[in-house]
Amino acid sequence: MNIFRLLGDLSHLLAIIILLLKIWRTRSCAGVSGKSQILFALVFTTRYLDLFTNFISMYNSAMKLIYLVCSYATVFLMYFKFKATYDSNHDTFRMEFLVVPVGGLAFLVNHDFTPLEILWTFSIYLEAVAILPQLFMISKTGEAETITSHYLFALGSYRALYIVNWVFRFYTEGFFDLIAIVAGCVQTILYCDFFYLYITKVLKGKQLTLPA
């Protein structure tokens, strides 16, 4: 565990909590992609099956449980409790366009052809692209609430911090996991356009709107 990894985890946690609180406090999930949230729940479910097979640390197990519970809570709030506020007309990205190719890739490119390893690989690849329905939704409506942009910024920063962690781990421990690194870079690149808008608009007190 190094500082970049810890900051990455905390940033991830912050993102998840920002989103949950936004939905809970405003009693609304307008502007949030339910498709992305379902994909994230799927990501955590397929990645953290090792909760049952492998104990690493209290920190590790606790964080996994928190991520899992929060992501399912978000999906529950969106599709049940506050379903009336869910903006499904603008959330039209087809999940199968991500899940099917990512599933195929996980079968073909993995470290080990075992069920748990393939599911872990699937979750790494899926996480890289799971935000696309949300970005697609913002591009359709042309804007995002400020609180939603804070959520996206924290979520994007998490993987960027992990990349620094991987560089650090490579030089200090000689550790690297090519699958995680490549997927993590793809994931971070997808956020670059958003990061630019966040820094030039949201941090200057304006709402995030896309140029016409």
Place this chain on the structure above:
Amino acid sequence: YDSFKEKDEL
């Protein structure tokens, strides 16, 4: 490849 030995990341 003992991958799970190294899967301490989240």
